[in-house]
Amino acid sequence: MSESCNSRHFSWLMKSCFPNPNHSASAAQPSTFNNSDCPYNSSAVAVAAAISSLPDDLLLECLTRVPSSSLPSLSLVCRRWSRLLLSPSFSLLRRRRGLLRHTLFALSATDSALFSATLRLHGSDSVSDSDSGSSLWTVSAFLPEDDDLWTFPSHARISSIGPRIFIVGRNATLRYDTWTGTVTAKSPMLLSRKKFAIAAVFGRIYVAGGGPRTTSVEEYDPEEDKWRVVATASRSRFGCIGASADGIFYVIGGLKLGASGNDLSRGTSAGAEAHVYASSMDLYDVESRAWLRSRTVPGGGCVVAACAAAGFIYVLASHAVELSFWRFDARRKSGGGGFGEWRRIRSPPLPAQVRVDSTVRFSCAGVGDKVVLIQVSGCIDDLLRRSGRSTRGLKEGLVLVYDTAAEEWNRAADLPEIIRRPACVCVEC
Incomplete structure (x- = not known):
């Protein structure tokens, strides 16, 4: 397991952050869609890389919103993520949001x-x-x-x-x-x-x-x-x-x-x-x-x-x-x-x-x-x-x-x- 994550680890996560050109809503308004909306362009990769550089407190805010079913996979991304997911701060934030299982x-x-x-x-x-x-x-x-x-x-x-x-x-x-x-x-x-x-x-x-x-x-x-x-x-x-x-x-x-x-x-x-x-x-x-x-x-x-x-x-x-x-x-x-x-x-x-x-x-x-x-x-x-x-x-x-x-x-x-x-x-x- 690497010490930190890279953009490839975020590819599945970033797909949900950008419009899907094949989605019915996007197809109904083709004039509003352009290449900048594609989840695989350089801008998306740059955003993904930027997430990996977030400080621990902001990254925790992101991780605590992830569904429980995804947590085992996220713990294997890198040592940093594993450490944060196992920290008392993570459990405290999940408890405050009513997400603890x-x-x-x-x-x-x-x-x-x-x-x-x-x-x-x-x-x-x-x-x-x-x-x-x-x-x-x-x-x-x-x-x-x-x-x-x-x-x-x-x-x-x-x-x-x-x-x-x-x-x-x-x-x-x-x-x-x-x-x-x-x-x-x-x-x-x-x-x-x-x-x-x-x-x-x-x-x-x-x-x-x-x-x-x-x-x-x-x-x-x-x-x-x-x-x-x-x-x-x-x-x-x-x-x-x-x-x-x-x-x-x-x-x-x-x-x-x-x-x-x-x-x-x-x-x-x-x-x-x-x-x-x-x-x-x-x-x-x-x-x-x-x-x-x-x-x-x-x-x-x-x-x-x-x-x-x-x-x-x-x-x-x-x-x-x-x-x-x-x-x-x-x-x-x-x-x-x-x-x-x-x-x-x-x-x-x-x-x-x-x-x-x-x-x-x-x-x-x-x-x-x-x-x-x-x-x-x-x-x-x-x-x-x-x-x-x-x-x-x-x-x-x-x-x-x-x-x-x-x-x-x-x-x-x-x-x-x-x-x-x-x-x-x-x-x-």
Whole structure:
């Protein structure tokens, strides 16, 4: 890929900027058409060349108006265009114009391939229980270009920046480009972590938690492919969940560990404090590099899933035999003074036969103004067989969608069976 583009890259784009002599409107007025209107004359080429010399801010204004279907092709024109299309400024401009397209990705991996299932959520994508199926999901498999470089990260968490998904594990990091379908090895974290919190803020990735001796917060710069430690948390967490909203990195739930807590990553238990599932959130302000006052989910319980959507943090908590669903106002700059307020909202309507216990796991992702909840492990069939109840029509991969505007839950297409225990994330482009 070249560093900059040339006039040939613009030939298809420039055709739409000049009248077509074969168009009916042009044919109706032949006297107004001359050679200067031809898209292939020297004047058109000069205009095309001039576009390549535009400063970044003006070129961004042009690129943000391009249809989403053309973005993958434009990213291959030159390195400069690719850099601009992947920049936070591009996403911000697209969001302001209402052009961002949100797609849910569910990733599952084997030792030899990465499987991806995608789902676009429109008004018609939510279906009733009787209509649910996997037809709305699109499944793809990606094989490594070099088998010697393929090692899927263990205990991986995922986060997205624009069209790219970063798969971060204990000792390895992969970048999955959803536009090109390529998987590339990147720099691993500085510290080994397991079941940690991860989220993207302002075009960079932040991780925290993952063990009793891991209190450092790391930041990843995708442009430089470098990790660095940027803060130290006040407490250790294991099994925590990450989310981001309005410039804040939220570290939610997990096992609350003290200085003498277990080294759970090694499975030891000597000298441990009493372990309880934390129902609290730690808030790290990325711009000021400071920790804000921690918050606690009302009602306690075990936080089993969380995500950000439409300026709020949504938290699903388990209370042994039931679930509660909470909304935290994360809009610091809204001017309404509601930052930090909790509100309990309707819990997800799980099928009546499903038993809530510690074997059932959920993944939660914010997709635009919707919250998608997916049951990712704890086979419902096995649970029901042990209890002697009917298992017909129930399996892993149950998908529920919460519309934050209408405040309603809907059943969506079940996750395809080939996608097992996935990690879920929303991709914006």
